[in-house]
Amino acid sequence: MRRHRRFRSMTVNMSRTSVQRSFIFLVVATAFLFIVVGFLSASRVAVTFSSPSVKKLVSGVSSATLIRVIENGIPVSKQVVQAQNRTVQQQSMTDFVFELITSINPRDPRTFLGRELPGFETYDIDVLVAADGVNYTDFGRESPPPTDDFFVEKEGGGQEEQPDPESDVTDVQPDLDTDGEKVVFIYHTHNRESWRTIPELQNESNDSLLQHKTKNITLVGKKLAEELRRLGVKTMVNADDHLGQVPYSLAYASSRKVVQAAIQQNDDIAYFFDIHRDGLDREKTTVTINGQSYAQIFFVIGKANPHWEKNLAFAEQLHQKINEKYPGLSKGIIGKAENQGHGEYNQSVSPNSVIVEIGGIGNTLEESYRSAEALAQVIADIYWDAEKVNAPANQKQAS
DSSP states (O other): OHHHHHHHHHHHHHHHHHHHHHHHHHHHHHHHHHHHHHHHHHTTOOOOOOHHHHHHHHTTSOHHHHHHHHHHHOTHHHHHHHHTTOOOOOOOHHHHHHHHHHSOOTTOTHHHHTTTSTTGGGGOOEEEEEOTTOOGGGSOOOOOOOOTTHHHHHHOSSOOOOOOTTTTOOOOOOSSOOTTOOOEEEEOTTTTBOOTTSGGGTTOOOGGGOBOSSSSTHHHHHHHHHHHHHTTOOEEEOOOOGGGTSOGGGHHHHHHHHHHHHHHHOTTOOEEEEEEOOSSOGGGTEEEETTEEEEOEEEEEETTSTTHHHHHHHHHHHHHHHHHHSTTSEEEEEEEOGGGSOSSTTGGGOTTEEEEEEOOTTOOHHHHHHHHHHHHHHHHHHHHHHHHHHSOHHHHHHO
């Protein structure tokens, strides 16, 4: 019995000693922390975890992964996501940390192969909406930029005057009219994008050289404007030669100035369309509808725009209505972040601002014109439907 009591007494003493040591360690650690913080404050050393740092850290992580992480912390957010028809697979925290460190998603084999297979990174895109039968390989790739000296050597230098996009438009008397208000703005950031099918470039094998000063995508924008005006939707068109004025990497900065100037000139503009042509060849960019070939369309949304989901909603409306009238003409919508391109694409100026890719390097101008006419009909329908909704009550009764 005595031995047992001694043993119990010794056990209690040891426990008290352990507590004392833990308390002393905690006090010392706290004091050390205060000393370090005081030293950093006194020496004006800035230690911050800034927004750009966070942005850079998660730039290689997919939006779906970030949504899953938010769901883990805020359970109610999962209901919001499901309400918006955005299904997200479950992902463990281990998978998230692994993707954060390596930019590889264990559930997505494209992230493993994108850096290893030449050309595979072309299809590392975020498909937001896809038409039936469309897959990653059907969506486009950016055409490689021409060399700085291309236009001087290829076309003899000097700036040819661009045709006035608002000249030679046939005057029409549409049933509906916007009362002189120009409500659509069309422009072209990569204005010199051309086609392999025009005589001057038919024998050109280098995709980066499929550029032309006047026979280019601006002609398609002009056709789109003509059709919109015929349908009573007044339109502004800009065909500035951005690629002849600034380096390729600064094209969007140049076109943004054009957009801002248009807004200052006319605050009635409701829709902004940056018209491009894709870098894929015609077998991936052509569809036959009622016996006629069309240059397929798809839309690009810049996810660096903080309000990109509003732009996505507008693009979804366009996509759905196009395929209702012309089945298969619209492939769908892709999203691009900063690590996949420019990322913002001047779309923060309006929720109704999108990039429209019409056809590719192998389409003919006639095929692109047909698609522009189809797109104009859909834009006009959307505009006039919105006008009916927003019309005063007495005007609705009169109509």
